[in-house]
Amino acid sequence: MTRFDDLVITRWGARFQGVTMPCAIGRGGIGVKGGEGDGITPRGTFQIMGCGYRPDRIGFDAPNVHCQPIALMDVWSDDPRDPDYNHSTDLRTHRFSHERLRRADPLYDIFVILDYNFPNAVAGKGSAIFLHKWRKPRHPTEGCVAFREDDLVRILVNWKPKSRVVIR
Numbered sequence: 001m002t003r004f005d006d007l008v009i010t011r012w013g014a015r016f017q018g019v020t021m022p023c024a025i026g027r028g029g030i031g032v033k034g035g036e037g038d039g040i041t042p043r044g045t046f047q048i049m050g051c052g053y054r055p056d057r058i059g060f061d062a063p064n065v066h067c068q069p070i071a072l073m074d075v076w077s078d079d080p081r082d083p084d085y086n087h088s089t090d091l092r093t094h095r096f097s098h099e100r101l102r103r104a105d106p107l108y109d110i111f112v113i114l115d116y117n118f119p120n121a122v123a124g125k126g127s128a129i130f131l132h133k134w135r136k137p138r139h140p141t142e143g144c145v146a147f148r149e150d151d152l153v154r155i156l157v158n159w160k161p162k163s164r165v166v167i168r
Helices: 149-157
Strands: 007-010 013-016 019-021 044-046 048-053 067-069 074-077 088-090 098-100 110-114 130-133 145-147 165-167
Touching (some): 013 149, 145 149
Antiparallel strands (some): 048 110
């Protein structure tokens, strides 16, 4: 049973606190993740674990979500062989496959980490699922959920401690 303060995501869009909004999901649709790189947005109920943002591009206050600025050398490990798999690390000491968090494009100007395979990552189960800015309307992701910037900021600013992300 979903609640009013839950962010509900389907292949048709999202709903949060009575407001519907468009979103983009993984190129493989919503389902059961098979592993790294499958393009599936996992079905389930998740919690927000944290948020990263570029303070040079985004300014906001989300009182119920722990948000921290991302630095130039911050990366996210997506290599199952890495001891830091599915966690943020520093490019200067990282030697495994990764994704840069501070990008030239606006995709990760603001991103939210869900508790899918995080913080206790199981190698090969799939990297973290983020909520992040979209490239363009409905453009598929690698498995994350993407929104317009104003919708993503609205979600974070109005997030309640008992809110959940429900993907179905």
